[in-house]
Amino acid sequence: MSATSAEPVRSVEVVLVKAGRTKIRYTAELLSDDGARIAVRAPWAGTGVRDFGFVRFEAGDVFTEHYWRERWYAIKEVRDATGALKGWYCDVTRPATLSGARLVVEDLDLDLWRSADGTDVRRLDEDEFEESGLARRDPAAAAAAMAALDELEALARLEGGLESLLA
Template identity: 80%
Template structure:
């Protein structure tokens, strides 16, 4: 075993599930797990560039992702390959579940973006959420998802958003 291998962070497979199917699976480095919140660092796992118009995710981008076992969202800090902060992409999810080397997160379609300067805060995919039928099939989860989006938006617009990540 080399000296450097002792310095490596443990790996964790992140599995993002949507509508009962695996949307994406990728491996990241587990930075912390305090029993409630986990932090994972991973390279952009998408293929090629994803241009949202207000931000581009591209090869070389690094995501530091925060997941909670007791909250209905995940926050992903996005940095370019040079380390420049692009902003935070927030997924509304069911609370994360870790089982050994795997972290499973169920995406509930709602998202929030906050730019690095905090001036651009936008709710995303509310139409997809409405079309998902969650309000009919699981009204309690739908209410929790909308409450989580409202909470994140409030924090992103003027609350102590970055305190969530400290």
Template identity: 65%
Template sequence: MSGTDVTRTLTPGDDITVRLVKGPRGDVRYPAVVNRDDGTHVVVRAPWAGARTRDFGFVRFEQGDVFTEHYWRDRWYSVKEVRDPGGRLKGWYCDVTRPTLVERAGLVVEDLDLDLWVSADRAAILRLDEDEFLESGLEDRDPHAAAQARQALDDLERLARRDGFAALLA
């Protein structure tokens, strides 16, 4: 991708844009602030980027919610800790993605259509959008990426059940 610099680290406090590449459905872009970047693991904070409340049935994302988002340059997923305006943990929304790229303007994250939701109490661990993943045709177009995506979803579920991402996000 033009402007991509795998060696660049982001500076805490910088305003950036997160670009979530959603294939034919179009990209989603939103502002975030860098918390930290160690060269592999990038952490940003962002308000809920939706124009309105989104009710998934198992969680509602609404104005005032704050996402602390964890991205890796060497892993096939991202983990987003979601808190309400008062700071109460709602849970973690995990996207299966290709490893994150850094551009001049921020992060580029290619969504691979598999997701995991983990409630704050870890009573609900839900694998999401497996139908969208199958419909995407990734398994035919790029079997290696599809296998990485399935492994990433399994890894995320295992980590969620083990310690709710405590060790991963430290």
């Protein structure tokens, strides 16, 4: 195949919504969309450095992000500027929607981190989730979110568990 016959890179705008408001939006390269899972790649979209203590997100980091239309989470593979794997940052979300070139994801506050070597698996922001009031406003969504976090943690603790979803 010649370089001139290759399809152009298609970009999408990723819109992360939290509590009814846009938290962040950024442009990403659409890698694939098989009807169930959407994969995109983008550089770190935050401003400056975000130091969690167990990982730092910074300029040069590249996120390969996987979103599902039927699952209540997104998995983001994080690599540094040299391509070394830092780990996986997982967001509990409502199922993603892709309309045209706009990928919308609603963040439900719960997160999970798994380090590249698998020795550090941690649940994050359970206090924020509790404070969000989702359990009171939408008990079914809250239950789906907690089930998604439990599923992610179980997969993260299995060697190759998260990666098996991304193949």
